Amino acid sequence: MNEAGQRIKSFIERVEKMAEEKQVIMDDIKEIYAEATGAGFDVKVLREIVKRRKMGKDALSELESLIATYEEAIG
Amino acid sequence: MNEAGQRIKSFIERVEKMAEEKQVIMDDIKEIYAEATGAGFDVKVLREIVKRRKMGKDALSELESLIATYEEAIG
Amino acid sequence: MNEAGQRIKSFIERVEKMAEEKQVIMDDIKEIYAEATGAGFDVKVLREIVKRRKMGKDALSELESLIATYEEAIG
């Protein structure tokens, strides 16, 4: 295999390794939510909270404000 | 904070932690592709190769699954 | 082709026809949002409004209420 081929191989294998790790984490997250379900919590609500926390308070209120504006415009 | 609240908090923080790790990995992958681009390779093609290799690996379990499906259909 | 085969063929072709129509509609929706973007509106907000209207007022307030409950529990 020539040099270029080796480099390509290297890039691909590094990506594949990362992708595997990512998959493991995704599975972990699913597992946590499964636990939460088992403990009687509502996953949909939990997801929404995580989403909102990630968005940040300012961005959230801004979005809500826009929604309110549009809804008012509609009447 | 009551007990339920603590459990909710725990679930959410665990998810958030996992999500962060995932994001790091996703960034790493992007970085690898950026390197590849810098080295003169075509990212689109590399992604396609990764995809095909994954499909190859997945094909096995897919095959198993399909066999099961058909056997079920017959039986 | 035997009778069973004909029936299977019929089922499949009916499904495929429906699937095509569905795809057309999905494309139409995308187009409408593209128009809205062109008219200077925020698609994300529009989508959120559509979603909320679909959910219905009661379900929406119930969800919000649950989210509030969880968030309060977290503190």
Add this chain to the structure above:
Amino acid sequence: MNEAGQRIKSFIERVEKMAEEKQVIMDDIKEIYAEATGAGFDVKVLREIVKRRKMGKDALSELESLIATYEEAIG
């Protein structure tokens, strides 16, 4: 209601109308599969067949796309 409000309303109602039609089609598809089940066929297998046939059709454009990708990579 001002003009902007009217336009927003129009966009949203058009989307909602499309969404309803889409839902009808999705229900129709479900119904067809329900019929097939009643006729003694295995829905899972039927879905798989539809999927494969679609893949077959898509494969053409996919192939074109891949050729383009590689040509681009070479060129």
Add this chain to the structure above:
DNA sequence: GTGGGTTTGTGGCACC
């Protein structure tokens, strides 16, 4: 601004 690809969320489905 548009399109493609990826990721996330929802719903059906089979199994228990």
Add this chain to the structure above:
DNA sequence: GGTGCCACAAACCCAC
């Protein structure tokens, strides 16, 4: 009847 799983569809994001 409920629960976990899987596949489809929606949303998001980046690159062009």
